[in-house]
Amino acid sequence: MLIYLDEVVRCGSIRAASRKLNVASSAINRQILALEEDLGTPIFERLPRRLRLTAVGELLIDHVRATLRAQQQLNVRIADLTGLRWGQVTVATVGTVAAEILPTVIQSFRRDYPKSTIDVRMVGDVLTHILSNEVDVGIGFDLAAPPGVRTVFDIPVRLGVVMAPDHALAGRAHISLAACVGFPLILPSQAMSMRPILDRAFENFGESVQATVITNSVELMKQSVMRDQGIAFLTEMNVHEERTRGELVFVPLTESQFEPLHLRAIVKSNHQMNLMAEPFIRACEMHSNALLSNLTPSVPEVDLHQV
Structure with a gap:
């Protein structure tokens, strides 16, 4: 009519x-x-x-x-x-997310939207890129959401101890921080979101904390653990692939002060969202939740009955 x-x-x-x-x-x-x-x-x-x-x-x-x-x-x-036209999603993120979450998400997303382009930008400050409208979505750990910014999803991710499968602590179901202090430690740099959490927790141990490597590279931390340079503190997401291959073991920390990190997606709240960004964000959330639901403490089978 x-x-x-x-x-x-x-x-x-x-x-x-x-x-x-x-x-x-x-x-x-x-x-x-x-x-x-x-x-x-x-x-x-x-x-x-x-x-x-x-x-x-x-x-x-x-x-x-x-x-x-x-x-x-x-x-x-x-x-x-529906993929009948091309479209682009621009993402601001950090190295961990880009390396460990986005590859699978992008592969799955582009099966549904084969003409899409995913522009992934590794940035130092995700929030700044959201506020300046440079990107459609920001994804990272413990991202702030000040006025004008909306959190689309928030997924808690446990922090734990990562070690080689033959390490003395590898057979435990949980590990206390005190048990870790006697071993060489591979620590994140001050620029990483988990470092302030560790600093507060280590205050009571003083000079007994021995750091062999300090880096802002999660990949270097994992490689250093595999080369017997110490144990590291990472999230269960960080070592998903290595755990699957039996290269590393992840054991949760027992300390109550270790609040989980929060994987978050943020967008500009007063800005019309690129519609292709919506299914992409949903794909990230679904993959992250599925990844965590499949993760269990990677204790060697021989020791399970002793826990």
């Missing part, structure tokens, strides 16, 4: 609109008469050679055309989401 009305106004007559739309003029006329009856007022003045909009008709046609434009935009956006 909206298309009929718009075309009648453009053509100036029902007959001309009928020819252009390939619809019987009587059908168009019935629709217009029914609309006028519903409104309780004419929308056209019937002149000898043409139709002219009344004041009510002028008001109505503005609404009709706005609705048709919105419908066209919706069709385009739906086409974007």
Whole structure:
């Protein structure tokens, strides 16, 4: 009906609109008469050679055309989401997320949206890139959400001790911080979100804490553990692949002061989100939850009955 009305106004007559739309003029006329009856007022003045909009008709046609434009935009956006058109999602994130979460998410997402492009930017400050509208979404650990920023998902991730499978502590179900202090430690640098948590926890141990490696590279931490340089404090997500291959063991910490890190996705709350970003964020959340649900303390089977 909206298309009929718009075309009648453009053509100036029902007959001309009928020819252009390939619809019987009587059908168009019935629709217009029914609309006028519903409104309780004419929308056209019937002149000898043409139709002219009344004041009510002028008001109505503005609404009709706005609705048709919105419908066209919706069709385009739906086409974007169903992969019929190309689209791009821009993500600001940190190294851990880029290395351990996004590869699988991107692979899965692009199966559903094969013409999509995922622009992943490794940044020092995810929040700044969100506030400046440079990216669609920011993903990282313990991201703040000040006014104007919305948290889309928040997933707690346990912190634990990572060691080689043959390490003396590898057979435990849980580990206290005191048990770790006697071993060489591979620690995150001050720039990493978990370092302040560890610093507070280590205050009571003073100089007995021996750091062999300090780095902001999770990969270097894992490689150092595998080369017997010490034990590290990481999240269970950090070592998912290595645990699967039997290269590393993850054991949760017992200390109550070790609050979990929070994997978060944030967006600009007063900014219209790129619609392709919505399913991408959902894919990240689903993959992260699925990853965590499949993770269990990686204690060697031979020691399970001794726990």
